[in-house]
Amino acid sequence: MSPAAPNTPSLQRETARVVENRRLAGDQYLMRLQAPATAAGARPGHFVHLVCGEGFTLPRPFSILDADSPAGTLDLLYRVVGRGTSAMAAWTPGREAPLLGPAGRPFTEPAAGATLVLVAGGVGLAPLDFLARRAQARGCGVTLFLGTESLPPFPTRTTQTPLAGVAADVDLALTRYPEDLAVRLAALRPRPGFYQGYVTGLARAHLAALEDRQRAGIRLYSCGPLPMMAAVARLGAEFGLWGEVSLEAHMACGFGGCAGCAAPMIDGEGPDAWRYRRVCAEGPVFAMAEVAWHRFS
Amino acid sequence: MSLPGPELQVRLAGLELATPLVLLSGCVGFGEELLTLDGFDCAQIGAICLKGTTLEPRRGNPPCRIVETHGGMLNAIGLQNPGVRAVTGVILPRLLERLAQHPHGRQVRLLANVAGATVPEYAEVARLFDDSPVDAIEINISCPNVKEGGVAFGSDPAMAARVVAAVRAVTRKPVITKLSPNVTSIRAVARAVAEAGTDGFAVINTLMGLAVDAATRRPVLGNVTGGLSGPAIKPVALLKVWEVFQEVRDQGLPIIGQGGIATATDAAEFLIAGATAVGLGTVLFQDALRPARINRDLADFMARHGIARVADLTGTLHIG
Ligand SMILES: Cc1cc2nc3c(=O)[nH]c(=O)nc-3n(C[C@H](O)[C@H](O)[C@H](O)COP(=O)(O)OP(=O)(O)OC[C@H]3O[C@@H](n4cnc5c(N)ncnc54)[C@H](O)[C@@H]3O)c2cc1C
Ligand SMILES: Cc1cc2nc3c(=O)[nH]c(=O)nc-3n(C[C@H](O)[C@H](O)[C@H](O)COP(=O)(O)O)c2cc1C
Ligand code: FES
Numbered sequence: 001m002s003p004a005a006p007n008t009p010s011l012q013r014e015t016a017r018v019v020e021n022r023r024l025a026g027d028q029y030l031m032r033l034q035a036p037a038t039a040a041g042a043r044p045g046h047f048v049h050l051v052c053g054e055g056f057t058l059p060r061p062f063s064i065l066d067a068d069s070p071a072g073t074l075d076l077l078y079r080v081v082g083r084g085t086s087a088m089a090a091w092t093p094g095r096e097a098p099l100l101g102p103a104g105r106p107f108t109e110p111a112a113g114a115t116l117v118l119v120a121g122g123v124g125l126a127p128l129d130f131l132a133r134r135a136q137a138r139g140c141g142v143t144l145f146l147g148t149e150s151l152p153p154f155p156t157r158t159t160q161t162p163l164a165g166v167a168a169d170v171d172l173a174l175t176r177y178p179e180d181l182a183v184r185l186a187a188l189r190p191r192p193g194f195y196q197g198y199v200t201g202l203a204r205a206h207l208a209a210l211e212d213r214q215r216a217g218i219r220l221y222s223c224g225p226l227p228m229m230a231a232v233a234r235l236g237a238e239f240g241l242w243g244e245v246s247l248e249a250h251m252a253c254g255f256g257g258c259a260g261c262a263a264p265m266i267d268g269e270g271p272d273a274w275r276y277r278r279v280c281a282e283g284p285v286f287a288m289a290e291v292a293w294h295r296f297s
Numbered sequence: 298m299s300l301p302g303p304e305l306q307v308r309l310a311g312l313e314l315a316t317p318l319v320l321l322s323g324c325v326g327f328g329e330e331l332l333t334l335d336g337f338d339c340a341q342i343g344a345i346c347l348k349g350t351t352l353e354p355r356r357g358n359p360p361c362r363i364v365e366t367h368g369g370m371l372n373a374i375g376l377q378n379p380g381v382r383a384v385t386g387v388i389l390p391r392l393l394e395r396l397a398q399h400p401h402g403r404q405v406r407l408l409a410n411v412a413g414a415t416v417p418e419y420a421e422v423a424r425l426f427d428d429s430p431v432d433a434i435e436i437n438i439s440c441p442n443v444k445e446g447g448v449a450f451g452s453d454p455a456m457a458a459r460v461v462a463a464v465r466a467v468t469r470k471p472v473i474t475k476l477s478p479n480v481t482s483i484r485a486v487a488r489a490v491a492e493a494g495t496d497g498f499a500v501i502n503t504l505m506g507l508a509v510d511a512a513t514r515r516p517v518l519g520n521v522t523g524g525l526s527g528p529a530i531k532p533v534a535l536l537k538v539w540e541v542f543q544e545v546r547d548q549g550l551p552i553i554g555q556g557g558i559a560t561a562t563d564a565a566e567f568l569i570a571g572a573t574a575v576g577l578g579t580v581l582f583q584d585a586l587r588p589a590r591i592n593r594d595l596a597d598f599m600a601r602h603g604i605a606r607v608a609d610l611t612g613t614l615h616i617g
Pocket of ligand 2: 528577
């Protein structure tokens with residue numbers, strides 16, 4: 001727990017209503033919730049802490065995939081992994097679910113015209129999708145790399161637009177994004193149109209192929225499994241790029257009250273200069289260079 | 298004009314609490330976080346117990362620190378805190394300022410929650426809090442998640458009494474001793490700390506538990522063991538409150554009953570078993586605005602049963 005003041009903007013607790021809940025692909029689902037108070041303040045990187053029903057002591061955290069303030073809706077992209085998400089998958093329109101949000105510290109908004117490279121793993125796509133679309137609307141160049149072992153959550157299409165460092169046959173993109181938002185997919189097993197290997201290998205090939213001048217202004221953002229984010233942080237260090245990650249942690253309160261969601265952060269100089277910070281309050285977004293990657297157990 | 302409803306105020310160890318609801322240590326940080334929650338109403342709560350505080354900063358336990366269990370949860374935070382000087386020097390002044398800006402914020406009583414690895418550490422932390430704006434000092438001799446101190450002190454009546462006496466000697470503020478259920482006889486511990494000069498009790502802290510990941514055959518929690526809280530522990534907590542009440546009723550020492558309270562009915566049960574006030578912890582994770590509903594329902598309950606004051610419920614369990 002830090003002596004620093006909590007920086008959550010006015011947090012809301014409201015009873016959301018399911019507008020739509022459908023399976024996208026594999027075990028990935030999209031849920032649209034009517035939650036106007038939360039939607040009004042939602043920014044990329046914020047999450048909601050969702051009560052999954054009676055019989056759950058703890059709510060479950062989900063990044064906001066999209067927020068439509070005029071409509072008062074929020075979208076979540078979630079993967080069924082356990083009890084809470086299984087319950088959610090069965091929800092039908094009209095069902096009510098209390099939530100807390102917009103929670104946490106969102107991504108630092110990139111300057112208009114900046115170039116963003118986003119590296120997502122699985123449903124770690126959710127906050128980066130929101131960021132990508134918002135940033136592009138503000139004139140930023142966006143390249144998104146998604147590593148996924150299951151089917152991509154959104155429909156694919158092929159793209160002819162070349163991308164530096166990426167082979168021409170790695171040509172699958174997602175229909176969700178316009179052509180000028182570059183997307184490439186990666187998977188460990190061979191799949192047509194995918195880069196075969198870790199998504200960070202794909203991102204590295206792209207970054208390495210850029211001229212220094214093109215690379216200099218790039219902002220890296222990442223969300224996904226911890227080892228993937230650690231690898232993205234190493235890429236950032238290798239190329240001297242500033243970046244942010246959205247971390248996961250088991251959460252209880254979601255508002256900074258319990259210190260349950262600890263993640264190790266660098267705090268001063270030297271190998272022992274680190275401390276735990278709260279993912280729900282000081283995060284979930286942290287600067288890559290701030291995370292004490294070597295201290296995760 | 299409406300008739301005045303039942304009175305929710307209670308008196309606890311010399312403190313006037315606007316309602317019997319106390320937000321529990323470790324569940325609401327240092328009180329600031331909830332103030333950023335839209336709709337949070339300070340008028341609904343009597344007091345806030347601050348996070349367990351030690352002399353020096355503590356990193357706390359490695360993650361995973363929390364896991365949901367049937368009807369409850371295990372936590373093993375490990376008393377992560379910035380140390381008493383950061384609490385009294387930085388956090389408390391800021392908290393008071395924020396409370397002052399919040400409607401009814403000034404009436405919220407603050408309890409420091411004091412922890413330590415040695416008796417002198419408890420005394421030193423308490424002394425530093427004595428010279429701070431907190432209204433009372435809660436002695437945590439019941440934390441199951443730290444290697445030294447904590448429940449090691451709370452499970453031995455003589456050790457518990459030494460801690461309480463040492464704290465008693467350095468503060469004029471009310472002293473509340475938070476008891477552990479992880480003991481053979483909670484009555485023996487209660488008796489010993491009453492003799493050592495405690496002004497009241499908090500009953501109970503969490504019950505020790507273990508969660509196992511069968512797939513990996515590893516403990517789920519980074520600390521291996523943790524403390525169980527939430528509705529699952531309510532029957533145990535009720536029993537312990539009742540036991541302590543029987544031990545100390547003649548001395549008129551109050552109890553903050555806690556352990557799995559989620560509704561006004563739960564709260565009433567604790568009052569009946571002997572509590573003067575009741576604590577809310579784990580329930581806040583689901584619903585941080587629950588205090589308002591509990592007060593409303595408690596007032597309804599009291600009105601229905603013709604009870605004018607919360608204190609009229611305390612210790613009214615009929616046996617036989
Ligand atoms: C800030 C944040 C944003 C998140 N955003 C998304 C998102 O957009 N989409 C999505 O599908 N998931 C997201 N998650 C993860 C999601 O919260 C968990 O998958 C969910 O809580 C699992 O609940 P369950 O009851 O189904 O699983 P449980 O039955 O509780 O557990 C099943 C498995 O999930 C793991 N798990 C449980 N809770 C968490 C957690 N909080 N973080 C990571 N793993 C966990 C457990 O270790 C276990 O292996 C996010 C987590 C955080 C902290
Ligand atoms: C995450 C968490 C952290 C806690 N930290 C402390 C603490 O620092 N000091 C303390 O005395 N009790 C601590 N407790 C215990 C609670 O204050 C309370 O006594 C217990 O959880 C029972 O109440 P509940 O079932 O309503 O949560 C903690 C409990 C939880 C769940
Ligand atoms: S989940 Fe409670 S502090 Fe983050």
